[in-house]
Amino acid sequence: MSGAPHRCRARGAGLIALFALAFGVAAGAAQAGARDLETARWTKLDRLYYADVRDGSSPRYHLAAYAKRADSLRFTISHDGDRANAPGLFRDDKRVDTREKDKADEWVVDRENGGRRVLRLIRAALEERGAARVVVRMRGFHARAKIVVVIVRAECNVDPPSYPLTCIVEP
Structure with missing residues (x-):
């Protein structure tokens, strides 16, 4: 070496x-x-609310989602080859207490940006098939969620005297 x-x-x-x-x-x-x-x-969908109210004091058909920690929300439905979607409008004056500690925010369908068509397709699906499949897409802080909610007409409430159709679906 x-x-x-x-x-x-x-x-x-x-x-x-x-x-x-x-x-x-x-x-x-x-x-x-x-x-x-x-x-x-x-980011959670607490419940979906659909109603056909015939009292004359407000719009006849209502669609609202109650979501927790969502920054934006969108409703989508397809029926017989037709498809419609509309954004949800946040109603900050409507904060609803739920069974949990958190509060759910109300998001109503935007009637001016496709919401009328969404409501029309839900109504048509409920009349023809007895059920409507609504997809709710939510965005939260760094998160996205897609929830499929099925509204079944037979499971909805119909109360006298005017017999309005009221559906509350919890996914």
């Missing part, structure tokens, strides 16, 4: 460093994904 100093270098040191870096990035992405899923769990 010669008297020159010998440098020792591990062959896999670069690979180990690269693997550790990739694992750290993947763990950070997984943690961010878990945070999004946790937030999505908190």
Whole structure:
């Protein structure tokens, strides 16, 4: 052996460093994904309300969703090849107590931006099939939720004397 100093270098040191870096990035992405899923769990549809009220003092058909921690909401329905969707309007004057500690906010269908068509298709589906399938899409803080709600006419309340149709569906 010669008297020159010998440098020792591990062959896999670069690979180990690269693997550790990739694992750290993947763990950070997984943690961010878990945070999004946790937030999505908190964006919740409490109930959907549909009514056919014939009292003459307000619009005849009503559609509202009661949601918790939602920033925006959209109603969608398809029936016999026709499809309609409309945004929900947040009613900050209507905050409803629920069985839980949180309060649900009322979102009514926007009649000016497609809401009339949504209501017409719900009415047609209930008359023809006895059920209407409404998709509610919500956005919260870093979360999106899609909930399918089925309104079944046989499960709705019809109270005398004017016999208005009132449906409250809890998904």
